Amino acid sequence: MLKVKVLFVGPCESGKTILANFLTESSDITESSDITKYNPTQGVRILEFENPNVTSNNKGMGCEFELWDCGGDLKFESCWPALMKDAHGVVIVFNADIPSHLKEIKMWYSCFVQQQFLQDAQCLLVAHHKPGSGGDVGNLALTPPLTKLKLVHSNLEENPEEIRMEFVKYLKSIISSVSESRDREEMLIFT
Numbered sequence: 001m002l003k004v005k006v007l008f009v010g011p012c013e014s015g016k017t018i019l020a021n022f023l024t025e026s027s028d029i030t031e032s033s034d035i036t037k038y039n040p041t042q043g044v045r046i047l048e049f050e051n052p053n054v055t056s057n058n059k060g061m062g063c064e065f066e067l068w069d070c071g072g073d074l075k076f077e078s079c080w081p082a083l084m085k086d087a088h089g090v091v092i093v094f095n096a097d098i099p100s101h102l103k104e105i106k107m108w109y110s111c112f113v114q115q116q117f118l119q120d121a122q123c124l125l126v127a128h129h130k131p132g133s134g135g136d137v138g139n140l141a142l143t144p145p146l147t148k149l150k151l152v153h154s155n156l157e158e159n160p161e162e163i164r165m166e167f168v169k170y171l172k173s174i175i176s177s178v179s180e181s182r183d184r185e186e187m188l189i190f191t
Contacts, residue, residue: 002182004174005066005086009112010093011104012072015128015154017041019093020069022156023167024049041071044083054171063175084112089122089174091167096127096153102141109146120148122177124170126163129155 008016017039020026024047047067054063070076070083090112094101105125113123127140142151150170154163 002063002175002178003066004063004088004171004178005068006089006091006171006174007068007070007083007087007112008091008093009070009108010072011095011098011101011108012040013038013098014072014093014095014101015130016072016093017045017069018156019126019128019154019163020045020047020067022160023164024065024067040073041069043071043076043079045069051168051171053168054175063171065171080111084116087112087116087118088178089124089170090116090118091124091126091170092149093126093128093154096129096140097133105146106143109149114145119177120145121150121173123149124166125149125151127151127153129153129157131157 008020010016026047026049045068047069049065049067050062051065054065068083068087070080092105092108092112094105109123112118113120125142125146140151152163152166156163
């Protein structure tokens, strides 16, 4: 069975945990207290899950996923190298309604994608809209290199299935990349 590790990173109060719980079906988002109450993640939470919509395409194998929900507080920066080890993908989550988050996500991209030599296709940028924010999807002033990334908007109150579909597409692309890499390694062994 193929095992894939994906990191959820981004600034404090961006919605990483709520989103991670929803996408891994770890909690029910209909409970409004879960959505509105802020409780910062201390270090990291690891959520293990399987998704029946995502399999290793070339061999029909199932996939196990580890979603690492990383705390956004910079006091955990010394732990980042350990978190990044063997990561196959990075999802950068930010609160689209907090202007400072647009500046902060450049740092997250630099540390977790560029410095780890991940491809931009291994990164997903999620503009998360909290309940009651209106979910305005226009006018995000992304600057290079962030403009090269796939950007999706998340609004669990108005359209939760949209982010779920985008996340499944992202997982499929990660699986494809991991499978191709594994196949190349196997071919090198045989030659």
